[in-house]
Amino acid sequence: MSERRPAVPANPCLDCGACCASYRVSFYWAEADAAGLPEHLTEQVNPWFGCMAGTQQPSPRCAALRGAIGGEVACSVYAMRPSPCRELEAGDEKCRRARARHGLAPLAALPAAA
Numbered sequence: 600m601s602e603r604r605p606a607v608p609a610n611p612c613l614d615c616g617a618c619c620a621s622y623r624v625s626f627y628w629a630e631a632d633a634a635g636l637p638e639h640l641t642e643q644v645n646p647w648f649g650c651m652a653g654t655q656q657p658s659p660r661c662a663a664l665r666g667a668i669g670g671e672v673a674c675s676v677y678a679m680r681p682s683p684c685r686e687l688e689a690g691d692e693k694c695r696r697a698r699a700r701h702g703l704a705p706l707a708a709l710p711a712a713a
Contacts, residue, residue, distance in 0.1 A: 611689045611706050616672035618687050619664040624651040626681040627652035634679040651681065668701050 612618075628649045631641045640662050641649045652662035663680075666672035674680055687693055690706040698705055 609633070613672060615689075615696060615698065615703065616664055616666060616670075617697035617701045619654075619672070619674070619684075620658075620660040620668050621700050622683075622693070623654045623659060624661060624681060624683045625649065625654075625682060630681050634681060636676060636679050636681070640676060651684075651690055665672045669703050 623644075625644050625648050628643070631638075631649050640652050642652050642655055644655065645661050655662050655672060661674075663674050663676045664672060665675055674684070695705045
């Protein structure tokens with residue numbers, strides 16, 4: 600008899616990437632060092648703040664994003680991602696604005712964790 604594993608909830612961000620291509624991802628400069636982010640994936644904003652490379656452009660796209668927006672995507676530094684990335688939530692207002700910017704339908708807000 601085979602053992603069944605519980606289903607892993609789908610992560611809508613793995614089929615999107617719109618936030619990674621809509622906003623500047625800025626953070627206190629020391630956060631990048633503390634998280635171990637590779638230097639080539641960050642840019643200096645000012646003496647106190649850095650950002651993810653590519654997100655400070657008129658048409659931002661994080662240099663750590665792999666794949667096509669609205670298709671299968673992944674963050675190449677997911678475990679080291681900075682706090683602004685960790686704070687985004689699928690279906691929230693920033694998510695809805697980013698998806699609209701890329702012509703994607705809005706997601707329903709995910710239920711709060713128990």
